[in-house]
Amino acid sequence: MIQFFHVTKKYQQGSPALSDVSAHIEKGEFVFLTGPSGAGKTTFLKMIFRDDVPTSGQVIVHNEDVATMPARRIPYLRRLIGVVFQDFKLLPRKTVFENVAFATQVIGLPRREQRARTFQVLEMLGLNHRLHNYPEQVSGGEQQRMAIARALVNRPLILLADEPTGNLDPDLAKEIMSLFKDINSHGTTVIVATHDRDLIRRMGRRVIALDHGRLVAAAVA
Amino acid sequence: MPRLLRALQHCLREAWDGLWRNPALSTLAAASIGISLYVLGLFLLLAFNLGRFVDTLGKEMQVQVYLKEEITPADLKTLRAEFSSDPAIEVVRFVSKTDARLRFERDFPSLRDLPERVGGNPFPASFDLEIRDADRNPDALDRITKTYQKAPGVEEVRYDRGWTERLVGLVDLVRRGGLGLGILLAGAALVTVGAVVQLTVLARREEIEIMKLVGATAAFIRGPFLLAAAVQGLAGGVIALAGLYVTHRMVERTVVFTTNPFMTIVAGRFLPAQASAALAAGGAALGIVAAILSLRRAGTF
Numbered sequence: 398m399i400q401f402f403h404v405t406k407k408y409q410q411g412s413p414a415l416s417d418v419s420a421h422i423e424k425g426e427f428v429f430l431t432g433p434s435g436a437g438k439t440t441f442l443k444m445i446f447r448d449d450v451p452t453s454g455q456v457i458v459h460n461e462d463v464a465t466m467p468a469r470r471i472p473y474l475r476r477l478i479g480v481v482f483q484d485f486k487l488l489p490r491k492t493v494f495e496n497v498a499f500a501t502q503v504i505g506l507p508r509r510e511q512r513a514r515t516f517q518v519l520e521m522l523g524l525n526h527r528l529h530n531y532p533e534q535v536s537g538g539e540q541q542r543m544a545i546a547r548a549l550v551n552r553p554l555i556l557l558a559d560e561p562t563g564n565l566d567p568d569l570a571k572e573i574m575s576l577f578k579d580i581n582s583h584g585t586t587v588i589v590a591t592h593d594r595d596l597i598r599r600m601g602r603r604v605i606a607l608d609h610g611r612l613v614a615a616a617v618a
Numbered sequence: 619m620p621r622l623l624r625a626l627q628h629c630l631r632e633a634w635d636g637l638w639r640n641p642a643l644s645t646l647a648a649a650s651i652g653i654s655l656y657v658l659g660l661f662l663l664l665a666f667n668l669g670r671f672v673d674t675l676g677k678e679m680q681v682q683v684y685l686k687e688e689i690t691p692a693d694l695k696t697l698r699a700e701f702s703s704d705p706a707i708e709v710v711r712f713v714s715k716t717d718a719r720l721r722f723e724r725d726f727p728s729l730r731d732l733p734e735r736v737g738g739n740p741f742p743a744s745f746d747l748e749i750r751d752a753d754r755n756p757d758a759l760d761r762i763t764k765t766y767q768k769a770p771g772v773e774e775v776r777y778d779r780g781w782t783e784r785l786v787g788l789v790d791l792v793r794r795g796g797l798g799l800g801i802l803l804a805g806a807a808l809v810t811v812g813a814v815v816q817l818t819v820l821a822r823r824e825e826i827e828i829m830k831l832v833g834a835t836a837a838f839i840r841g842p843f844l845l846a847a848a849v850q851g852l853a854g855g856v857i858a859l860a861g862l863y864v865t866h867r868m869v870e871r872t873v874v875f876t877t878n879p880f881m882t883i884v885a886g887r888f889l890p891a892q893a894s895a896a897l898a899a900g901g902a903a904l905g906i907v908a909a910i911l912s913l914r915r916a917g918t919f
Contacts, residue, residue: 474833500832
């Protein structure tokens with residue numbers, strides 16, 4: 398499903414964000430991406446949904462080289478991928494319902510389908526009592542779940558989550574992880590970037606560990 | 619509902635939202651296009667009316683071929699045949715010496731005894747030639763003059779070349795001046811509308827970023843901006859037309875208009891429907907161009 402071949406990413410200043418990273422993630426796999434801050438986890442994720450391109454090497458997602466794909470294909474790649482951003486990226490002027498429905502509207506689903514899917518995913522994430530609230534009116538955990546709902550509403554093949562439990566208390570973090578496990582059990586490939594070692598140990602899934610942009614380990618925790 | 623229709627619906631809704639989210643900015647964009655098109659329209663109106671005047675004058679303008687006293691009936695017949703077969707000549711009218719004298723007496727009744735005093739009839743016979751519309755220009759008239767100047771029995775060929783050239787030149791000058799000034803103002807309008815689009819893009823940058831990340835196509839993102847700019851441009855065009863109409867009516871009602879023939883010439887009629895429609899459509903086009911340039915700068919193209 399996802400293949401990194403000797404991927405290096407250099408920005409103008411400082412050391413490379415990724416340095417000669419090769420990794421394979423199979424369809425339906427649940428993988429943790431770990432490492433300290435600045436290890437290159439976010440860059441790794443960005444390459445997958447083509448928010449960034451490698452300086453050298455190749456990133457293949459769903460049989461397509463993301464660096465060389467024409468610009469008009471990028472939206473269609475992104476429709477296969479749901480992303481939960483570390484900073485949530487919610488729209489403050491839209492309600493909980495609108496924030497999630499927005500993703501379905503963008504890909505041109507029929508209005509009825511938009512509503513049905515949005516209600517379904519919000520119910521699944523326990524946000525159906527918050528439909529008309531604005532992001533600032535809900536808790537951090539609920540904002541996190543809004544971001545997850547938006548990533549899931551288009552039923553992606555791949556789910557990427559960048560530090561999804563960073564702002565949550567342990568119980569809520571556990572709940573979110575169990576949700577990801579559930580999503581994964583339905584066939585979605587899940588990649589979670591986190592530096593929470595306890596969480597990784599508890600889940601017992603494959604780990605790709607990065608440090609200073611280098612791959613330092615790829616094994617089951 | 620088909621996907622395309624849904625995309626169009628989204629485009630309309632978002633464009634409408636965009637226009638009303640900041641009415642002051644939308645008004646500013648429409649007004650700047652309106653002002654540039656108003657000035658362009660003023661020159662168009664002037665050129666249109668001057669052009670009409672030249673046409674009218676041209677219709678009245680004739681080429682006179684004065685004949686020698688000693689012209690033979692055979693030469694006269696040949697000349698008439700040549701005029702009749704010339705594609706540039708629409709009507710051929712022969713004016714005999716007697717007709718010429720009668721015409722003089724009719725046009726200048728106070729001088730009707732002048733021919734008697736100079737000893738008979740000093741007026742030469744002539745042909746009055748009415749020229750077809752397409753040939754009523756200095757070059758074609760020159761050709762006609764040269765062709766018949768040397769013909770047997772012809773004394774002189776005349777037409778009022780100076781006036782024609784000056785008027786055609788004036789219309790051309792007005793058109794060019796209007797176009798130049800219009801382009802200059804359109805440039806200023808492009809900058810204003812572009813700035814308005816950029817401000818809107820800036821205000822919605824978070825939304826645009828998320829749209830991109832969840833798989834919105836470029837057309838889906840740009841469509842509403844282009845449509846809103848086209849609406850602003852069209853509104854500008856309509857403002858310009860309304861302003862032109864009001865100006866025209868005000869000029870029409872002034873005393874100067876009724877007493878000064880020049881005013882009748884320069885502001886006789888309002889712009890024809892096609893020119894008015896083109897002006898409004900030009901506004902919409904200006905809006906779209908400004909939006910494309912601005913979205914390109916903002917990195918959405």
